[in-house]
Amino acid sequence: MIEITDLHKSFAKNEVLHGISLKIPQGSVTAVLGPSGSGKSTLLRCINMLETPQSGTLRLGQLQVDFASAHKKDILQLRQDTAMVFQAFNLFAHKTALENVAEGLIVVKKKPKKTALAIAAQYLEKVGLTERADYYPSQISGGQQQRVAIARALAMNPKVILFDEPTSALDPELVQEVLAVMKKISLEGITMIVVTHEIGFAREVATEVVFIDEGRVVEQSKPQQFFNNPAQERTKLFLRQITPDYNYQI
Amino acid sequence: MQGNSLLDWEYMLRSIPKVAAGIPVSLSIALIAFVFGAIIGFGIALVKIYQIPFLRRITSVYVSFMRGTPLLVQIFLSYYGIPLVLRYFSTKYNWQIDISQIPAIVFMYVSFSLNVGAYLSETIRAAILSVGKGQVEAAQSLGMTAPQAMRRIILPQAAVVAIPNLGNSFIALLKDTSLAFAASVPEIIGQAKITAARTSNFFEAYIVAAALYWVICVLFERLFSIGERRLRRHERALYHD
Numbered sequence: 001m002i003e004i005t006d007l008h009k010s011f012a013k014n015e016v017l018h019g020i021s022l023k024i025p026q027g028s029v030t031a032v033l034g035p036s037g038s039g040k041s042t043l044l045r046c047i048n049m050l051e052t053p054q055s056g057t058l059r060l061g062q063l064q065v066d067f068a069s070a071h072k073k074d075i076l077q078l079r080q081d082t083a084m085v086f087q088a089f090n091l092f093a094h095k096t097a098l099e100n101v102a103e104g105l106i107v108v109k110k111k112p113k114k115t116a117l118a119i120a121a122q123y124l125e126k127v128g129l130t131e132r133a134d135y136y137p138s139q140i141s142g143g144q145q146q147r148v149a150i151a152r153a154l155a156m157n158p159k160v161i162l163f164d165e166p167t168s169a170l171d172p173e174l175v176q177e178v179l180a181v182m183k184k185i186s187l188e189g190i191t192m193i194v195v196t197h198e199i200g201f202a203r204e205v206a207t208e209v210v211f212i213d214e215g216r217v218v219e220q221s222k223p224q225q226f227f228n229n230p231a232q233e234r235t236k237l238f239l240r241q242i243t244p245d246y247n248y249q250i
Numbered sequence: 251m252q253g254n255s256l257l258d259w260e261y262m263l264r265s266i267p268k269v270a271a272g273i274p275v276s277l278s279i280a281l282i283a284f285v286f287g288a289i290i291g292f293g294i295a296l297v298k299i300y301q302i303p304f305l306r307r308i309t310s311v312y313v314s315f316m317r318g319t320p321l322l323v324q325i326f327l328s329y330y331g332i333p334l335v336l337r338y339f340s341t342k343y344n345w346q347i348d349i350s351q352i353p354a355i356v357f358m359y360v361s362f363s364l365n366v367g368a369y370l371s372e373t374i375r376a377a378i379l380s381v382g383k384g385q386v387e388a389a390q391s392l393g394m395t396a397p398q399a400m401r402r403i404i405l406p407q408a409a410v411v412a413i414p415n416l417g418n419s420f421i422a423l424l425k426d427t428s429l430a431f432a433a434s435v436p437e438i439i440g441q442a443k444i445t446a447a448r449t450s451n452f453f454e455a456y457i458v459a460a461a462l463y464w465v466i467c468v469l470f471e472r473l474f475s476i477g478e479r480r481l482r483r484h485e486r487a488l489y490h491d
Contacts (some may be wrong), residue, residue, distance in 0.1 A: 079395035104392035
């Protein structure tokens with residue numbers, strides 16, 4: 001279970017998150033939806049402290065972090081307990097697919113190289129990329145790169161995987177292969193927080209939906225309820241905007 | 251002296267081994283200064299990138315001085331200055347070191363390292379900054395510490411970017427080592443001078459010296475380009491497919 005309490009984040013004098021509080025159940029797939037600029041990516045990046053919030057607390061399993069006074073050790077622990085899949089993949093450009101997956105195991109988890117490579121191979125198989133193991137990121141497609149990135153995140157065996165718009169940088173025909181992999185791993189009970197514009201994915205795969213607008217949580221509910229019977233007017237407006245056929249009335 | 255020829259070819263052939271005796275000295279100055287210079291340059295680059303207060307001021311004055319004064323002057327400052335400073339402290343604290351026993355080449359190591367370090371700092375800084383922010387964030391998201399990310403992710407990629415400039419700097423440095431003769435260090439030019447002085451065949455001796463520098467520089471250019479190709483192997487899709 002992840003619990004965020006009263007998270008405030010500003011860039012210079014501009015506050016973008018105005019006191020976010022959230023509870024995310026263990027093993028859930030939480031889709032974070034919201035218009036662009038609403039702060040959903042920033043929220044995700046605050047969870048592993050790639051951005052440092054001004055205040056607020058986070059509890060992840062046994063780990064309790066006060067953002068305002070987080071020690072280096074806590075930050076490293078938090079990052080080891082979480083993994084992130086980036087919009088731009090961010091695979092290590094000088095390492096092969098296999099080495100990318102093994103890197104964290106070797107450097108952070110201190111596994112012997114041979115063991116790490118063997119584990120990495122298993123995770124590449126899981127995302128269906130065994131035959132691309134020795135390719136460098138520049139030699140494979142965006143969809144394949146993102147699947148390697150998912151394998152890299154999985155291999156660290158984190159408590160939660162944070163997905164930051166994982167399909168937004170992909171050509172349309174490559175989106176499905178990444179969503180399919182995400183769906184597959186969601187069935188294994190890994191906690192996932194997914195910032196996404198893929199409403200289909202949120203509807204089918206997510207077990208929780210969080211709707212954020214202008215730096216505040218507007219609504220958190222089950223997908224069934226969120227899409228069919230949203231409580232807030234703001235949510236209804238958002239759903240109308242992203243699904244033209246939603247509640248279609250003239 | 252042969253009749254009416256422009257050059258004494260036989261003399262040139264004979265003087266090659268004598269002038270070449272300076273090669274190890276020239277190379278040792280260049281290699282040692284390059285290694286220490288890279289370390290100094292890396293340190294300065296970090297100070298600038300992380301904007302470390304106070305140290306930033308000191309390093310920028312240092313870089314400005316090294317780039318704004320002639321290398322020959324810096325060589326003389328090391329050659330005459332370091333012994334004076336050592337002697338002063340040696341007497342004051344009773345260290346009992348015999349300064350006259352320190353070979354002149356040590357002062358060359360110092361002055362060339364300091365000089366090349368200032369130049370390399372900019373090359374290294376630019377190369378580190380050229381590595382995308384996403385690479386660092388990916389490393390951080392896995393739980394790597396800053397030094398781990400630097401060593402495993404940033405530096406290997408920065409090296410690829412830096413290597414053409416590092417190669418240029420090394421070759422410039424190698425040729426600059428010729429200035430060490432001014433402090434009586436028997437490098438290539440020093441040896442050429444000594445050899446030529448006996449018979450006054452200066453022109454021939456310097457042609458031999460020039461040829462030796464040229465050959466060594468071409469060899470190192472080749473070496474750097476091989477190194478660059480090896481480091482760039484992960485980009486082969488972009489360049490050869």
